[in-house]
């Protein structure tokens with residue numbers, strides 16, 4: 023009688039199925055984009071980075087499809103209860119995944135710039151941060167598609183760790199820049215890349231909260247503790263628009 | 265009495281059970297009807313919604329072979345049993361609007377004046393004119409019929425007839441209005457007018473509506489009760505029931521996974 027069980031009107035299941043399939047594909051693409059962006063950064067692989075930059079439009083078009091499909095289901099089926107939560111969260115999660123795709127593309131773009139500059143040691147630490155955020159994205163999408171609210175909560179809890187690592191890394195890179203002004207240009211790109219990866223964790227966390235809502239019907243009310251102390255360090259906005 | 269908290273119930277049902285002959289149609293139902301709210305009763309056909317509604321103003325008394333056990337109260341007073349309210353007075357306080365508009369084959373004026381006359385509520389002439397006008401106004405029908413009060417009520421459109429029936433129910437000054445699928449014979453525009461009317465009546469009356477339409481329940485009610493096989497499965501704030509119902513059975517029904 024819950025998510026996944028069939029409706030009397032079969033075409034309703036078909037419509038909901040299209041939404042789920044598109045979201046699964048979109049999530050898979052975003053995962054691949056992010057993994058490739060990290061790999062391109064690590065290996066100074068310009069060709070791969072170029073593919074990531076070019077591949078973002080496929081995520082965007084799936085986002086458009088999901089928007090249209092969700093509006094269609096809302097208009098034609100007037101979904102309620104878990105069906106309503108499925109449609110609304112699909113709409114919102116598609117938006118989050120689309121942002122993850124944008125951020126991954128931005129990482130790739132900046133890695134192309136970095137390739138023109140001398141290598142910086144901290145690149146390795148940043149790509150480790152990237153793999154953590156990638157794992158969060160992967161786990162939260164699995165939790166969503168598998169209807170696993172517990173697993174979603176675990177992902178949400180991991181965001182704090184990601185924030186802490188990001189803050190530490192931020193300080194480390196900053197110190198490095200101060201010690202050797204010649205590294206300022208590559209390091210500032212690296213700072214933005216790290217910030218992008220940290221933001222991806224925030225989007226994964228939002229997806230985790232929506233997954234929880236979709237499955238249980240309960241909104242997670244209490245605010246997460248943000249451990250981002252970088253803004254106070256530099257006077258830079260914590261969430262810069264890139 | 266504390267200042268805050270949920271509104272006191274206008275009506276209550278406790279351990280309410282109804283049999284038709286040997287058949288148990290309603291079993292051990294407990295439900296509070298909140299004052300000044302619209303309560304929607306939903307559930308598959310034959311689950312006992314109409315039976316429950318009829319218990320609230322003792323309409324089941326008129327059905328041969330029907331027997332009612334348990335307790336119903338109106339403002340804390342017992343509706344059934346010794347010391348129970350007189351059924352005629354009860355039905356003036358708890359009015360009913362049916363599925364099919366059923367105006368009497370009389371003039372529009374006489375349809376509305378029928379109850380007040382029967383109960384001797386007011387004198388003919390200016391007093392009665394005022395009651396007829398205010399009832400028709402409350403039912404959102406006055407402007408459409410004020411120039412033809414002397415014509416037959418049965419000559420109105422379906423939606424107008426249903427609003428005439430609501431005016432007729434209002435004319436005797438009820439506190440609670442029961443509606444059993446009041447829009448099932450109406451087109452979408454007439455339905456929207458009745459829904460708008462229900463919303464405006466909420467300030468003065470407690471309303472209980474049985475509806476087959478989930479969307480209608482979602483639109484007009486603040487509280488929704490889901491019935492299944494003669495029992496109440498879930499009662500809650502309408503918003504809650506339609507976004508995150510507590511029971512799987514409720515979810516299965518409202519999402520169209522079983523009927």
Ligand SMILES: Nc1ncnc2c1ncn2[C@@H]1O[C@H](COP(=O)(O)OP(=O)(O)O)[C@@H](O)[C@H]1O
Pocket residue numbers: 284287289307308309310311312313314315316327
């Ligand atoms: N007058 C009656 N005589 C015998 N059985 C009845 C009568 N009215 C209703 N029932 C039975 O009682 C059950 C509940 O009916 P009802 O209250 O009309 O359900 P609902 O309004 O939810 O469709 C059904 O099984 C119906 O067949």
Ligand SMILES: [Mg+2]
Pocket residue numbers: 313314315444474
């Ligand atoms: Mg009925």
